Amino acid sequence: MREIAKKGHQVHVLAPYTGGETEYTLEGVHVERFHYFYPRRFEKLSGRAGMIDNVKEGFLVKIQVLTFLFFNVVHSLRKLKNMDIVHVQWPIPNGLGAIFLKKIYGISYINTIHGEEIHLSKRYHVLFALRWLVNNSSKTITNSTATRKFCLEAGFDGDKIDVIPFGVDTDFFRPLDVYKDENIFQILSVGYLIERKGFEYLIRAMPHVLEQHKYARLKIVGSGPLESELKGLIYELDLGDEVEIVKNVSDEELLMIYNSSDLFVLPSIVDSQGNTEGLGVVLLEAIACGLPVIGSDVGGIPDIIINGETGLLVNEKDIKEIAEKINCAIENRPQMKKIATNGFKTVENNFSWGKIAELYLNIYKTLLY
Numbered sequence: 001m002r003e004i005a006k007k008g009h010q011v012h013v014l015a016p017y018t019g020g021e022t023e024y025t026l027e028g029v030h031v032e033r034f035h036y037f038y039p040r041r042f043e044k045l046s047g048r049a050g051m052i053d054n055v056k057e058g059f060l061v062k063i064q065v066l067t068f069l070f071f072n073v074v075h076s077l078r079k080l081k082n083m084d085i086v087h088v089q090w091p092i093p094n095g096l097g098a099i100f101l102k103k104i105y106g107i108s109y110i111n112t113i114h115g116e117e118i119h120l121s122k123r124y125h126v127l128f129a130l131r132w133l134v135n136n137s138s139k140t141i142t143n144s145t146a147t148r149k150f151c152l153e154a155g156f157d158g159d160k161i162d163v164i165p166f167g168v169d170t171d172f173f174r175p176l177d178v179y180k181d182e183n184i185f186q187i188l189s190v191g192y193l194i195e196r197k198g199f200e201y202l203i204r205a206m207p208h209v210l211e212q213h214k215y216a217r218l219k220i221v222g223s224g225p226l227e228s229e230l231k232g233l234i235y236e237l238d239l240g241d242e243v244e245i246v247k248n249v250s251d252e253e254l255l256m257i258y259n260s261s262d263l264f265v266l267p268s269i270v271d272s273q274g275n276t277e278g279l280g281v282v283l284l285e286a287i288a289c290g291l292p293v294i295g296s297d298v299g300g301i302p303d304i305i306i307n308g309e310t311g312l313l314v315n316e317k318d319i320k321e322i323a324e325k326i327n328c329a330i331e332n333r334p335q336m337k338k339i340a341t342n343g344f345k346t347v348e349n350n351f352s353w354g355k356i357a358e359l360y361l362n363i364y365k366t367l368l369y
Contacts, residue, residue, distance in 0.1 A: 002027045003357035014079055016068065018047030034075040036068040051093070052120065065093065073097045081105050085364050088137075092117060092126065095133040108138040108367040115147040115278030115299065118154050123273055131155055138367050141360075143279045144300025162363065165303060167356035168284035170348060172251070175290035176259040185216045185330050188261035188291070190254070190282040193224030193245075196275050198267035198296060200226075201317050203233050205267075206243055208323035213330050216242070221257060223247035258289035263329050263336070266295040269316040277301055284351050287311070287343040292336040294325050304351075310343035 005011045005028035017033040017040075024031055037043045045054055045064040055061050076097025080086055086098045087110045098109040111134055121127040134140050135157045141164045142148040152158050180186070187209075191197040199220055209216045220230070220243070227245065234243045249257065258264070264286035268277040277299035284304065286293050293311040295301040305311035312329070314321045329336050349355070 001029050003353045004361060005029050007357065007361070009361075012080070012083065014075060016046035016072075017043060032075075032079060034071055034079075036071040037064045052116075069093055069096055073100055076101055077104070080107070083107055084368060085110060087112070087360075090114070090117060091133040091137075092121065092130050095137070099133060099136055102136070102138070109136075110363065110367070111137045111140045113140060113142045113147055113151060115143065115150060116275055118147075118150045119273055119275040122154075127154060135160075139363060141363070144303045146276075146299045146303070147278050164356060164359045164363070165300070165351060166279050166281050166284070167351050167353040168281065168288050168347060170288050170352045173255060173258065173285045173288040175344075176255070178256060178259045180260055180262070183215060185213060185263070186261045187216060187218045187263050187265055187326065188221070188257065188286070189218070189265050189267065190221045190285075191266070193220075193222050193226040193230060194271075195226065196269055196271035196277065197222075198269040198316065199230055200233060201269070201319050202265055202267040202322060203230065203237065203239065203243055205319045205322040205326065206239055207237060208320065209326050209330075210242060212327050216326070216330065218243045219257070219261070220245045221247070221249055221254065254285075255289070258286055258291060261286075261291060263326065264291045264293045265322070265326065266293070266301065267314075267316075267322060268296045268298055268301065270298055280304055283311075284347055287340070287347045288351075290340055290344055292329060292340040293343060294322070294329065304346075305343075306346075309339065310346050311339060 001011045011029045013029055013031045015033050017035050022033045042060060044057060044061045045051055045068055048054060055065060072094060073096055077100055080101055085108045086101055088094045088098045089112050091111045095111060101107045102109040117130060121130040131154060140161045142151060142161060143166050145163055148161055148163050151161055189199065189202055193199060206218055231245060234240060266280055266283050270276040279300035280295060283293055283295055293305065294314060295305050295311060296316040297313040298316050305313055307313040312325045314325050
């Protein structure tokens with residue numbers, strides 16, 4: 001949206017209150033946040049870990065799903081009735097207001113589907129509602145070809161579905177000349193510590209890597225519900241000196257961590273609920289910083305990694321193959337440098353926010369004219 005605003009378009013964002021100001025301008029984008037529960041001090045649904053996790057905190061938070069839907073419709077009708085287009089992220093729970101705007105005021109309504117919504121809708125038996133919201137929209141955008149496939153399998157109208165990936169801020173995530181410890185080979189992975197990120201399999205691969213390359217080290221940046229379990233696995237495998245989990249880092253610190261690493265690995269899996277990686281934005285960040293990457297052949301990751309050209313793909317949960325590909329990367333630095341260069345060009349040409357903004361504007365124009 002920032003890039004669209006830079007091109008001279010007016011962009012307004014309506015979002016639930018998560019603390020702080022209720023109205024402000026951020027990088028040319030006008031933001032309004034609405035309250036969805038009273039007394040306001042009890043608002044707990046939005047922010048923090050996100051609605052999906054927050055709703056597990058008790059009955060009071062579950063009730064707020066209903067009040068959120070009501071106030072989303074009220075504030076959408078009040079604040080957005082003069083818009084030319086309404087673009088919704090997460091149609092459940094944000095799409096209901098957009099449906100009313102389309103029906104009452106004739107405003108075109110676009111969804112973006114990230115993938116997780118489909119799996120959650122199936123789990124909570126509300127897929128019919130998601131299907132209705134999507135099929136009644138003017139257009140639906142998915143973040144990868146895999147997510148589009150999930151949409152088609154769920155019965156969504158394929159004629160309305162286009163693929164536009166998430167982008168990366170290539171002005172911020174970029175190669176830097178920083179200090180690297182030449183005595184170690186630093187492997188990096190970044191993400192929320194949950195099942196579908198597959199960190200367990202990367203940790204279990206490390207003893208096989210260390211058999212051949214004792215100077216290899218793994219750093220996992222992230223926090224989440226599996227933190228204690230993963231730290232227990234590190235202790236169990238006696239990897240305390242070779243593997244570390246780092247949390248609560250700023251964007252600036254993360255940028256430095258990317259640039260001080262030698263290889264990035266995203267070992268995502270299809271989890272026990274059938275959910276997987278919608279795209280893998282951290283891959284884009286790593287590639288934008290000049291890193292060679294390895295990723296699992298699941299979800300939207302193959303939209304980013306062309307095996308052997310812009311990165312290396314591995315089968316999910318395959319500990320032996322993960323180790324083999326890491327060892328290959330360590331032993332073939334010139335080849336991995338070439339792959340990293342190819343990946344960098346691909347991200348610059350296809351995944352920068354400037355390029356993504358152009359794709360969105362083309363969609364908007366087809367709906368308006």
